[in-house]
Amino acid sequence: MKVTVKILRYNPEKDKRPRYRTYHVEAEPTDRVLDVLEKIKGYQDGSLSFRRSCAHGICGSCAMRINGMNRLACKTLIKDLHSDKIVIEPLLGLPLMKDLIVDMKPFFEHYQSVKPYLINDEPPPLTERLQSPEERERFDDTTKCILCAACTTSCPSFWSNGQYVGPAAIVNAHRFIFDSRDRGAAERLRILSDQFGVYRCHTIFNCTLACPRDIQITKAIGEVKRAIATGSLD
Amino acid sequence: MRSRTVSQPAMSFEYIMWMFTRISGLALLFLGFIGLVMALIMNARNLLDMPTLTRWTFFPNPNHVVNSNIPDVSQGWANAYWQIMEMVIALFGISHGFNGLRVVIEDFIGNTFWQPMIRGVIFLMWLFFIIIAFYVILAS
Amino acid sequence: MNKHQYEVIVVGAGGAGLMAALNASKTAVTAVISKLYPxxxxxxxxxxxxxxxxxxxxxxHPEWHTYDTVKGSDYLGDQDAIEFMCQEAVPAVYELEHMGLPxxxxxxxxxxQRPFGGHTNNVTGKPVRRSCYAADRTGHMILQxxxxxxxKNNVQFFDEFQVLDLLIVNGVAQGVVAIELATSEIHIFHANAVIFATGGFGRIWKITSxxxxxxxxxVAIALRRGIPLEDMEFFQFHPTGIYKLGILITEGVRGEGGVLVNDKGERFMEHYAPHAKDLASRDVVSRAMYLEVRDGRGINGKDYLYLDVRPETVNKYATLDGRTRPDGTPYQVTGEEILQKLPDIIDFCRTYLGVDPIEQPMPVQPTAHYAMGGIPTNIYGQVVLDENNTILPGFYAAGESACVSVHGANRLGTNSLVDILVFGKHAGIHAAQYARGAQFQTLPQDAADFARQQLDRFLNNDKGTEKISDIAEEMKITMMDHVGVFRTEEGMNVALNKIRELKxxxxxxxxxxxxxxxxxxLLNAWELGNLLDLAEVTTASALARKESRGAHAREDFPKRDDKNWLKHTLAWLKDGEIHLRYKPVVITKYQPKERVY
Structure with missing residues (x-):
């Protein structure tokens, strides 16, 4: 089928501001949007730049706005869009570098600020630390995060103020706070209870909608808020 | 599963105000409910129309109700019970509102140079409104 | 010109690179350079x-793991390295768990732990539960x-920097030249030790995972610097890639009871591997699938087969096989259990195929998956330059880009993650130790020139007529057709000529x-150059090896020939010519015998 693709292009060396360019491509309904982008880059305009790697929804490189919604280009099939007109734009809220490539540094800085690593100074046993299947299940959802930034860049609180750590950082903090082997919950909760932590979340739910891994983000943020209020980590 | 708790609870200004917003919101509803019940006890159904009754719920000025069977009421706000009740409603309501305003503004301006100034302005406005409200309640 | 100085540089931020960096950074000043965010x-x-x-x-026992790996490698793996890896695997897993892996x-x-292809109890010959897993996201969890x-350890990262060249001064490695993608500025990283962990090269083929x-x-940078590549002809085709997309469906599905069926609904693996059946080694399964398709038993006569993990199918064959759970009860599953154990696979199938694996079988075909060959190293990750294992001081490699060789002619599933952890760690430790004791050599003025030339020839080439995609597509199709699961002399010659024409x-x-x-x-053009060089070396090595072993299967030489070919291939690319020499295989405990699953 013939597909019309409108892409917001931006070349910092030539353009004063981003502009839309339209391309026409032949594509199957089962093609991914990423396949369409590769076709355009390969055969129509090699200067089109975008991030991509695994092409099957695991690495998180290709998050972008597709028909207005934050999605992974490699996980969105043309037939999922129910239209032969596709509009592709870069993510919002992060500085635009070129075409569909945004500066991910602020995003990763927020991620690093919540101490997203296991904190446990007790000497480990010779074999594995024990953890029951129930304890493992407790934080299973938030282990799925691929740091694609779809959630954070769909959050109006983050758009208003980029100093907000963002849903992704909170999700990764949650993964450790509720891991029974971790002992660093107090530090992380202190970081998250300050001005740019969980209290910038107003339960808008854009994040949960955008997440390509179907993580219940707003629920996870709520659990962190509850942990701050009650001190209980169950 | 053993119960896990945090060693030191996180007490920050943001947390306290977040809790306060929720508590005051519930409290306002609760106090309004009390006001409504009191009005109905004082035979408000026959004495007041709907708009006035609604106004009473959050602004229980006994002058609204005319019924000589209840001697306390005719004294107006000189009655300590109503003064305290009204001051509590004013305190919760004004604080809840100004904190909300602070949150909305800080959503946008965040940690910039303007923050301490705007916080100061909001604080002064809050104080001003509290003083006025308390004066009106106590002096009427 | 941007210059940086470190004691150790790690190129590549996957499992091997990060493991190397973590260990090296404990004692040496280390930086990681990666073309992607880690x-x-x-x-x-x-x-x-x-x-x-x-x-x-x-x-x-690690000894069983060793034997399984040696057998899986079709006896081409170096047994001392394999033994080392399997012994070190156990503490490596515990270390990962202590780091927090869920x-x-x-x-x-x-x-x-769950069963996996090729891993057996050496006494009974039945599959053994050896694969330590985190749902079906083990790799994701390791990387995270x-x-x-x-x-946590403040390792220094240079993200989205593409390394273009390795610097060798006075016979020792002295760093790398890289381009910063955001600005196209050239950076020189001066270091005493360089560890390459840049991964494989499946993009040579059309259908790849x-x-x-x-x-x-x-691998290509090393080749260009006169370093030979080992065992390049051995590239694994994973049996179950999603039809046409190449996306991998893990062997774990077969571990949980899934079976491969042809157009007739037969579980054809019974004929090709009577004991292990669907859990035979990957090359055996890929070949079986290829033969089924060739003999006309592909689904609807096409070039794919079905992977069936519906509860009723799993339970039917589990009963026939007499499979039990660890506590002795018969192995019977519900859709719920499958959903819980393989959530990501279910997600792929639903997303890309519109198929629910619990209700319908999945269309699969072999997909180019893993490079057993690569930069030759010893067990400490030190790169060796010839059949005598002469070391190039300061240059290390680990992970898929290296060839120790622990995988020989075919890699068993779950062994790659062990490989990257164990050899990444040891390369990091050894490199740090070496770097701290070594002297920095003075870099020549023109250190960045070789790298610059490779890029400059494309910039502003107004007289050019070719498109990157056209050349890439032709290479991928040729390689898939002629240097794929089954190879012939004629086909490989066609491929070699085509590659040379494309070059x-x-x-x-x-x-x-x-x-x-x-x-x-520009980046894509440079990467294509790497792929073409590696395609040429792969095809030439494959053409020369006149036997079938592991993943290298030839229709014209269908048998394994230990007498003439029990040796590793070393391939050099000098002045446009490929030179091949051979290195003996290290055999300690297990004498080669016929490989039956």
Whole structure:
């Protein structure tokens, strides 16, 4: 089928501001949007730049706005869009570098600020630390995060103020706070209870909608808020 | 599963105000409910129309109700019970509102140079409104 | 010119690179250079698990793991290295768990293990539960955990920098030249030790499970610097890739009871591998699938087969096989259980095929998956230059881009994650130790020139006539057709000539982008050059090896020939010519015998 693709292009060396360019491509309904982008880059305009790697929804490189919604280009099939007109734009809220490539540094800085690593100074046993299947299940959802930034860049609180750590950082903090082997919950909760932590979340739910891994983000943020209020980590 | 708790609870200004917003919101509803019940006890159904009754719920000025069977009421706000009740409603309501305003503004301006100034302005406005409200309640 | 000085430089931020960096940074000043943000690395897509003989659910020993790996490698693996790897696998897994990796757990709280292709109890010959897993996201969890530990230990990262060249001064490695993608500025990283962990090169083939970024950069750079590549003809085709897309469906599905069926609904693996059946070694299964399709038993006569993991099918064959759970009860599953154990696979199938694996079978075909060959190293990750294992001081390699060789002619599932952890760690430790004791050599003025030339020839080449995509497409189709699961002399000659023709046309590429900010057009062109060189070496090595062994299967030489071919291939690319020499295989305990599953 013939597909019309409108892409917001931006070349910092030539353009004063981003502009839309339209391309026409032949594509199957089962093609991914990423396949369409590769076709355009390969055969129509090699200067089109975008991030991509695994092409099957695991690495998180290709998050972008597709028909207005934050999605992974490699996980969105043309037939999922129910239209032969596709509009592709870069993510919002992060500085635009070129075409569909945004500066991910602020995003990763927020991620690093919540101490997203296991904190446990007790000497480990010779074999594995024990953890029951129930304890493992407790934080299973938030282990799925691929740091694609779809959630954070769909959050109006983050758009208003980029100093907000963002849903992704909170999700990764949650993964450790509720891991029974971790002992660093107090530090992380202190970081998250300050001005740019969980209290910038107003339960808008854009994040949960955008997440390509179907993580219940707003629920996870709520659990962190509850942990701050009650001190209980169950 | 053993119960896990945090060693030191996180007490920050943001947390306290977040809790306060929720508590005051519930409290306002609760106090309004009390006001409504009191009005109905004082035979408000026959004495007041709907708009006035609604106004009473959050602004229980006994002058609204005319019924000589209840001697306390005719004294107006000189009655300590109503003064305290009204001051509590004013305190919760004004604080809840100004904190909300602070949150909305800080959503946008965040940690910039303007923050301490705007916080100061909001604080002064809050104080001003509290003083006025308390004066009106106590002096009427 | 931007200059940086470090003691150790790690190129590549996947499992091997991060493990090396973590260990090196404990004692040496280390930096990691990666063309992607580290969490985008392909390690993250690994699904199956880490093979380690923990014995949490049933009796298991590193010695059994060693034998299974040696047999799996079709006796081409160096047995001393394999033994080392299998012994080190157990502490490596515990170390990962201590770092926080969220393994799936047994009811008594220990790391859960499941069966996997080629891993057996050496006494009974039945599949043994050796694969330590975290749902079906083991690779993702490893990558995240290692990256998190690097953050905790303040490891220095240079993200989105593409390394273009290795610097060798006075016979020792002295660093790398890289381009910063955001600005196109050239950076020289001066270091005493360089560790390459840049991954594989599946993008040579049309249908591959590999990411777009896996273009064999480190391997090609080493080749261009006169370092030979080992065992390049051995490239594994994973049996179950999603039809046409190449996306991997983990062997773990067959571990949980899934079976392969043909058009007639037969579980054809019974004929090709009577004991292990669907859990035979990957090359055996891929060949079986290829033969079924060739004999007309592909689904609807097409070139794919079905992988069936519907509860009723799993239960039917589990009963026939007499499969039991660890506690002795018969192995019967519900849709719920499958959903819980393989959530990501279910997600792929629903997303890309519109198929629910619990209700319908999945269409699969072999997909180019893993490079057993690569930069030759010893067990400490030190790169060796010839059949005498002469070391190039300061140059190390680990992971898929290296060839120790622990995988020989074919890799068993779950062994790659062990490989990257064990050899990444040891390369890091050794490199740090070496670097601290070594002297910095003075870099020549023109250190960055070789790298610059490779890029400059494309920029502003107005006379160019070729498109990157055309050349790439022709290469991929040729390689898939002639240097795939089954190979012939005639086919490989066609392929070799085609590659050489493409290499000539490569110089005529015209770029659409001559800018400086994220010039992905230029990057793609440079990567294509790597793929073409590696395709040529792969095809030439395959053409020369007149036998079938492991993943290298020839229709004209269908048998394994230990008398003439029990040796590793070493391939050099000098002045446009490929030179081949051979290196003996290290055999300690297990004498080669016929490989039957």
């Amino acid at each position: 969490t985008r690395s392909h390690t993250g897509t690994a699904q199956g698990g880490i093979g380690a003989a923990l014995g949490n659910l049933e009796e298991d 393994f799936s757990r047994t009811p008594d709280g220990r790391i859960a 955990t290692l990256y998190q530990q690097c953050i 590999n990411a777009y970024s896996l273009t064999g950069d480190g 000539q046309r490569y110089w005529n590429i015209k770029l659409d982008d001559n800018g400086k900010v994220f010039n992905t057009d």
